[in-house]
Amino acid sequence: MTATPPLTASGRVRFRRARLVALLSVIGPGLLAGLSDDDPPGITVYSILGTEYGYELLWVLLISTVALIAFHSLGARMGVVTGQGLMGLIRDRYGPRWGGAALVLLVLANLGTTCAELAGVAAGFELFGISRYLAVPVVTVGVSVLVLGGRFHRIEHFLMALAAVFVAYIAAGFVTQPDWGAAAMGLFVPRMPLTPEAILIVTATVGTTLAPWGLSFIQSYAVDKKLTVDDLRYERLDVVIGSVLTGVIGFFVVVTCAATLHVRGVHVDSAADAAGALAPLAGSFARSLFAIGIIGAAILASAVLPLSTAYSLSEFTGQEGALDDGFRGAPFFYGSYLGVAGLALVIVLLPGTPLIGVLVLTQVLNAILLLPLLVFMYLLARDPQMMGHYRVRGGSAAFYLVIIGLVASCLAALAILTAG
Amino acid sequence: MAADPPMFLSRLLGLPVRSSDGVRVGRVVDMTVLYDIAHPNVHRLGVGRGHRIRYLLPWRLVQTYDDEVSLPVDRMGVSAYATAPDPNLEDRELLLAWDVLDTQVVDLVGRRLSRVSDVLLVPGTHGELEVAAVDVGAGSLLRRMGFRRLGDRFRPVAVDWAELHLTSRRGHLVQLATADTALHRLDASELAELLPRLSADRAVDVVRSTHPSHSAAALHASHPETRRRLLHLLTPQELQRLIDGASPTLARLLTELHATPTPARRYLRTSGWRIRRPPKAPPEASPPASDGERS
Numbered sequence: 001m002t003a004t005p006p007l008t009a010s011g012r013v014r015f016r017r018a019r020l021v022a023l024l025s026v027i028g029p030g031l032l033a034g035l036s037d038d039d040p041p042g043i044t045v046y047s048i049l050g051t052e053y054g055y056e057l058l059w060v061l062l063i064s065t066v067a068l069i070a071f072h073s074l075g076a077r078m079g080v081v082t083g084q085g086l087m088g089l090i091r092d093r094y095g096p097r098w099g100g101a102a103l104v105l106l107v108l109a110n111l112g113t114t115c116a117e118l119a120g121v122a123a124g125f126e127l128f129g130i131s132r133y134l135a136v137p138v139v140t141v142g143v144s145v146l147v148l149g150g151r152f153h154r155i156e157h158f159l160m161a162l163a164a165v166f167v168a169y170i171a172a173g174f175v176t177q178p179d180w181g182a183a184a185m186g187l188f189v190p191r192m193p194l195t196p197e198a199i200l201i202v203t204a205t206v207g208t209t210l211a212p213w214g215l216s217f218i219q220s221y222a223v224d225k226k227l228t229v230d231d232l233r234y235e236r237l238d239v240v241i242g243s244v245l246t247g248v249i250g251f252f253v254v255v256t257c258a259a260t261l262h263v264r265g266v267h268v269d270s271a272a273d274a275a276g277a278l279a280p281l282a283g284s285f286a287r288s289l290f291a292i293g294i295i296g297a298a299i300l301a302s303a304v305l306p307l308s309t310a311y312s313l314s315e316f317t318g319q320e321g322a323l324d325d326g327f328r329g330a331p332f333f334y335g336s337y338l339g340v341a342g343l344a345l346v347i348v349l350l351p352g353t354p355l356i357g358v359l360v361l362t363q364v365l366n367a368i369l370l371l372p373l374l375v376f377m378y379l380l381a382r383d384p385q386m387m388g389h390y391r392v393r394g395g396s397a398a399f400y401l402v403i404i405g406l407v408a409s410c411l412a413a414l415a416i417l418t419a420g
Numbered sequence: 421m422a423a424d425p426p427m428f429l430s431r432l433l434g435l436p437v438r439s440s441d442g443v444r445v446g447r448v449v450d451m452t453v454l455y456d457i458a459h460p461n462v463h464r465l466g467v468g469r470g471h472r473i474r475y476l477l478p479w480r481l482v483q484t485y486d487d488e489v490s491l492p493v494d495r496m497g498v499s500a501y502a503t504a505p506d507p508n509l510e511d512r513e514l515l516l517a518w519d520v521l522d523t524q525v526v527d528l529v530g531r532r533l534s535r536v537s538d539v540l541l542v543p544g545t546h547g548e549l550e551v552a553a554v555d556v557g558a559g560s561l562l563r564r565m566g567f568r569r570l571g572d573r574f575r576p577v578a579v580d581w582a583e584l585h586l587t588s589r590r591g592h593l594v595q596l597a598t599a600d601t602a603l604h605r606l607d608a609s610e611l612a613e614l615l616p617r618l619s620a621d622r623a624v625d626v627v628r629s630t631h632p633s634h635s636a637a638a639l640h641a642s643h644p645e646t647r648r649r650l651l652h653l654l655t656p657q658e659l660q661r662l663i664d665g666a667s668p669t670l671a672r673l674l675t676e677l678h679a680t681p682t683p684a685r686r687y688l689r690t691s692g693w694r695i696r697r698p699p700k701a702p703p704e705a706s707p708p709a710s711d712g713e714r715s
Contacts, residue, residue: 083587083619084524088535092522092588096537096565099522150694224692226620226649311693318524318535318556320617322695385518388589 038249039301040120040294041113041362042208044268046250049201050257051268053193055179055186058254060202062187064209065247067403071210071374072218072239074381074392074400079222080229081390086216088315090376093386102376103316105369107340109212110309112362114344117305120298122348127291133349140345143303148334150323159300165293173252178259187251196417200364203410207367209246210407215373217308220315229390302341310336368411374404426552429516429539430564432485437467441494448489449473450517453551454510455594458582462541462549463513465489467498475501476508479549512594514586516551523588525554526617527579528602531610533617537561540578553578585614592622596629604630608637612698615639616646624653632665640670643696651678 049057075086082089087106091099121139122132192198218239227235261268313336314321321333347353378400381392392400435448450466450473465482467489468474475498483490491498507515514520516539524535537560540553559574585603586592595601603626606614611630615623615638627635627650639647639662651659651674659678663671 083622088524091535092524095522096561100565221692223619224694226623228620228653307693316535317558317561318533318537320533320695322693324694324697 038246039117039297040123041116042250043253043294043297044120045201045204045208046253047257047261047268049205050254051261051266052201053198054258054262055182055255056191056193057198057202057205058183058186058251059188059190060205061209061247061250061254063406064206065243065250067206067210067406068214068243068246069240070400070403071215071377072243073236074377075215075219076222076227076235076239077232077390078377078381078387079219080227080232080235081387083223085220085223085312085315086373086377087312089219089380089386091316093380093383094376098376099316102373103312105372106212106216106312107309109362109366109369110305110312111340111344111347112365113211113213114302114305114309114340115347116362117298117302118344118348119353120294121302124291124295124298127288127294136345136348139299139302140341143299144306144338144341147303147307148323148327148337159296161296165289165296167249168289168293169249169252169256172256173259176256176259178255183251183255183258194413194417196414199410199414199417203367203414204364206407206410207362207364207370209250210370211366212369212373213305213308213366215370215377216312217304220308220311302344306337306340306344309340310334364414367407371404371407371411374400374407378404424543426540426542428555428560429521429541430560432489432541433517435485435487435489437465437489437491439491439493439495439498443495445491445495445498446474450507450515451479451549452476452509452513452515455512455514455598459550459552460581461544462516462551466507466515466517473503473507475499476503477501480547482547512598514591514594519588519591520554520586523586523591525556525579525587526585526614527556527583528585528606528610528614529583530579531613534577534579537564538576540576551581553580554584555579587618587622592625596625608634609641609698611635611638612641612646615642615650616696620649620653623650627654627662628658632662633667636662636666636670636674640673641698643698646696648677 046061049060078089079085084092087099087103090102118136118140122136125135126132192202222235257268260266310321310333313319314330314333317332319330319332321330321336325333327334378392378397380386381400382397384391429451432451433448437445437448439445446467446469448465449468449471451462452464452466453460454463462479464476465479466473466476477491477498478501481491481493483492509515520539521536524533526533534556536554537557538555539551540555542550542552544550555576555578557574557577559571559576562568562571562574564571583602585601586595595603603614611626611634615626618626623646627639630638639650642650654662659674663674666674
């Protein structure tokens, strides 16, 4: 047996540098899929959670974040091992009927979420006094042209920077001097008011954190990046970082709203109300800061959601589609994108559409549609013929089952209390 | 005598299978072929319940397959073909439902990635059933989803069985292991078109299974990002084999490319969902693109 020679100082530096390069080359899907959950619908739901229930329901956010880590890691692993996105994989393993049903659920959920993103665009611009009837069509058409023309990624970092304004909530959380003891209690000691409203907001929180589109996105993006099983440990780190950041930002949104709006008995009915939560940090500048952030996050997500939907549709039907193909080369792919974006535009601009209602109800819809997708993921991940050596087993399998059970319990409680 | 019309695999799947003594021994779960000729005949019939194959019967035992499959052997005779717990397949044997139906395939002529909606089978004069093509069209997909009338409005989009590459795990490996497949007849530029459509693992398998000079030329013709990714997935021994087999110019370029670190620019979300197609300029006419030239 030969002993491994010890690394020299320069060797260690080279080794660390190689590991860093490896990490940077795979980082992305988890970080961005996780952070995308802090989009306008997400921030709105977290704001309502804190405004209406104070610190009491923070534990929901903790559980949602753990579930996010677990299922995004699983999605990335499935994409890497099988080389297929979620919709294609379901069709491959369970046939076109089950696959078609899953696809319909996903498209419905994505359409609702795209509506919510465009509603975020409308709310953000209305804070500047710009009508939604001008802002939403201009943004939708502009984003579609940039994405389908293959140039959107050039402004992506700029939009990410705008969306990063939400990080201000972390600072706001400290400035508002919340009751940290109550926050810790709310985070680790579950208490649950058994009212339909509380169950609704809990379900919406689960739905916005662990969104169906995020699950399909991370798997198809891991495929697109052509990651291999050797990249999995870095990808897992990527997912954990993204999910924890999502949870941390969500935590501070809830804490900020609990310390300001909840104690004054304010109710959040519009984006402007939620913007008031930033006032302790930025004073009168808060509304503008909030509006810029919500617009950046909304534009970013409204670009990615139709794209992710078009990818899932193409993958299921077997129609090859890519951003390089042009409309003539991939009419189904491009048509799917335009169909989702166009329909969402029409829905949001229908007179009398209540924006906050659209945001919250979409997250509830996401939570309802989430359950079958989680079950499909669990079954596929357990399948030795699909996953081989990387199949989920033992304690991990039980953990995924517990999360699925919790989501199912939320939905069952919502159904029972609403019916009653 | 007019030849029987082609039929779809999905029509046969699920048919009840009855032995000569009238006992229903199961349903058609799958059918197998031996991947050794351009258009193979169905080799065995997988019979079982649900998705589990319990018996693998030689196709020659099938007498009729209209509304149900009838066998000339009794139930005891059928049990001689029991296969459990997993089907014991021969080296080059593929399951048409499991390894082909609904899986992704690359149409090597049209050079597009598609998903198999159905498999077209042509009955022969002596009872054999030949695998002619796969249908990648929407019609078969809609029919199998239960929308028969709507599906009938679409004509099949057939891809010749001999001109496709399967991406299912077993299908991919069996095809790579077979010398005379369409994949191994592709020239370097055609191979470069194929590589970005496969997952990284599958693409590296193709590079490994192709002659080094051919692989090196295909990598050289590939999009810089595809080339860089695949080169970094090869072991040092595999890379050396590739360099040894390449022309001196290509060998130098491959060595330089491999020495270039992987760029950490891949975390842009919407820069994805592209097929990194080979550049249009002939590879010999221009040097490999630098990072800045990438899209």
